[in-house]
Amino acid sequence: MKKNDTFELKITDIGADGEGIGRAEGFTWFVKDAIPGDTVEAAAMKIKKTYGFARLKRVIEPSQQRVNSQCPIAGPCGGCSLQSMNYAAQLSFKQKKVRDCIERIGDLKASTVDDISQAGEGVIPVLPVIGMDEPWRYRNKAQLPVGYDKSGRMVAGFYAGRTHSIIPQSDCLITFPENAAITRIILDFCEKNGISAYDEAGHTGLLRHILLRKGFTSGQIMVCLVINGDSFPKAELLAKELKAAQPGVTTVVININRERTNVILGRDCRTVYGPGYITDNIGELSFRIDAMSFFQVNPVQTLKLYSKALEFAGLTGSETVWDLYCGAGTISLFLAKNAASVRGVEIIPEAVEKARENARANGVDNAVFYAGRAEEVVPRIFEEEHCHADVIVVDPPRKGCDGLLLQTMAKMEPERIAYVSCDPATLARDLKILKELGYDALKVQPVDMFPQTPGVETVCLLSNTQRPKKESYITLDVEMEDYYRIKNEGKNSTT
Ligand SMILES: C[S@@+](CC[C@H](N)C(=O)[O-])C[C@H]1O[C@@H](n2cnc3c(N)ncnc32)[C@H](O)[C@@H]1O
Secondary structure (H helix, E strand, O other): OOOOOOOEEEEEEOOOOOEEEEEEEEEEEEEEEOOOOOEEEEEEEOOOOEEEEEEEEEEOOOOOOEOOOOOOOHHHHHHOOOOEEEEHHHHHHHHHHHHHHHHHHOOOOEEEEHHHHHOOOOOOEEEEOOOOOOOOOOOOEEEEEEEEEEOOOOEEEEEOOOOOOOOEEEOOEEOOOOHHHHHHHHHHHHHOOOOOOOOOOEEHHHHHEEEEEOOOOOOOOEEEEOOOOOOOOOOHHHHHHHHOOOOOEEEEEEEEOOOOOEEEOOEEEEEEEOOOOOEEEOOOOOEOOOOOOOOOOOOHHHHOOOOOOOOHOOOOOOEEEEEEOOOOOHHHHHHHHOOOEEEEOOHHHHHHHHHHHHHHHHOOOEEEEEEEEEHHHHHHHHHHHOOOOEEEEEEOOOOOOOHHHHHHHOOOOEEEEHHHHHHHHHHHHEEEEEEEEOOOOEEEEEEOOOOOOOOOOEEEEEEOOOOOOOOOOHHHHHHHHHHHHHHHHHHHHHH
């Protein structure tokens, strides 16, 4: 077998990123856009010793799970790589993906079940994924890079998978519908007024990105223009045009980003029109969201996710709760209504400030927030106060929790830990560490925050069913040091 050879392949499995897997000619093949049950004609692209990557040339016999892709640029964009699979199959793929991570990476026994009574002794039950009734148009945020197409026309859209060339997109079917019309108005305004698009290679031109956010319950829309300059010509006039055409637009802001960087937003934001933020509700709580705020992108599922975290926290009103990696305090405020007190920790000072504002705006007076790295702030406070936590909620970024933080959490002896994760691989690694620290995963509830994509969010309940006695923490600390030393040595040897 050599590059570009074509062959027939039956797809029998699916990889973590949603790619189809099949076996032929003594190799395991990974084929993007192929799904289990398909028989396909594939062309070899990259061939390794025992496996290879192939391009889908043609579906010979479609899988029963196959549906027509709804998005006209599904292939080149690649963002919604599961859209040719029916939604029920997507959910079952995600449930298995979480189970596989826990078994392979966490080295723990796990099983997919319909309810926890089906899991055997010592087996972690992974429950069916909580899905959406309508798994399209769910995103409250769109970020579109701006550039030029081959004919020199200004375009906004999406980067073609793993490249920086922009595929123009008039509409994105997972984002709120107004995004297409608003983007068109901005591009037409720029063309009419001689406003240039940013050119990454030369670091020239003005408009870099269009960032749109919508409050699904309030209906308010924010337009943010990210520019490589100090001002945007006739910005007030553009705001007027946007407002006239789209009454939902309640604020327009300019974000200055003059750096040569892939990071979309710069630090400086200027309001052109409206208050500079939108508001939105999750359940009974209301939140202010500006261009920089971290706010979950799927508000319908966020309510289900936070409600699960709250259920797993098992609060009665008397508990001391910690919310680590708390962002703008969204989960903290959910918890505070049902607990004696909540202490939130977050690395971004502006988010902490927002968490305090959100607490005030929602009449929550039993939550305090600390700015800093959770792995520094929590051990320091524990050293000073020897404080106990009844419940700890963690919601870390993709890289998961810091090891020192996990150790300190165990020392705080919470009865329950609710671990919210956006990456099942790092969740699995941390479940293994927490088990060594005395905390068993009792149940795992995935929630589909990102339909049509391979992403999956998970809430896991842990309890200290076999917590080691206090004195054994000292040995454990040494073991953990070894664990991280070995892990880091492993990392260095591969770089
Ligand atoms: C997945 S978000 C969760 C935010 C919040 N719980 C929510 O649902 O809106 C992870 C948060 O962790 C913060 N973060 C990242 N590294 C951190 C660290 N070392 N210590 C504390 N917070 C951190 C990020 O700024 C981000 O706000």
